[in-house]
Amino acid sequence: MASVLVVEDDQFVRSALIRHLTEAAHTVRSVGTALEALREVAHLRFDVVILDLGLPDLDGAEALKMLRGITDVPVIIATARDDEAEIVRLLNDGADDYLTKPFSVEHLSARIAAVLRRARAAGGAGEMPHSTTLRVGGLAIDPLRRQAELDGRRLDLTRREFDLLAFLAGRPGVVVPRRELLAEVWQQSYGDDQTIDVHLSWLRRKLGETAANPRYLHTLRGVGVKLEPPQEALP
Secondary structure (H helix, E strand, C coil), X not given: CCEEEEECCCHHHHHHHHHHHHHCCCEEEEECCHHHHHHHHHHCCCCEEEEECCCCCCCHHHHHHHHHHHCCCCEEEEECCCCHHHXXXXXXXXXXXEEECCCCHHHHHHHHHXXXXXXXXXXXXXXXXXXXXXXXXXXXXXXXXXXXXXXXXXXXXXXXXXXXXXXXXXXXXCCEEHHHHHHHCCCCCCCCHHHHHHHHHHHHHHCCCCCCCCCCEEEECCCEEEECCCHHHCC
């Protein structure tokens, strides 16, 4: 099914995760420290990483930043912490999803499946067979090459930021409900609006705008989000 790296220092939790994931036909490797995790992802290919935050050598949040410096592998945070500000920071730093301990193995399996679906969809599996560049004002998005430019300047986007921008660019001027964004971009039938807000915030920053002064991204409270050219770009 998938190659999974479990980064967990609690031997009991680690053994339980290994057993469950192996029974689910996944290939599993496990380590107990952040440095071991970094060595693993530097030398081996994984489909998903399950990362505990309470590691003995390095806080998991710092480990996440270091992982993002060397790989784009999907990362699911497994944490006993439920502080909202910290969860937002983890999403900002590149986490693809998070689970608050204790969680059931069924819940973990569902989150892994969703993350893998999103990663495979992001790989361009037949959704856009033609190399058609999407253009909205000064934005140019190439879905096949997964490249985006604003006024000729290359945008440095995370995988999820690109997916969100490309999805909205394919529907310029259309208000897309949040539920549809969760289903199509995150491949989830349910979820927290906070996840969308975090990614919109970071995408706005890279587009040089804010929620208070939008140019491309417009949020209609209680309705959804739309992408359209700035007013000055309209004929």
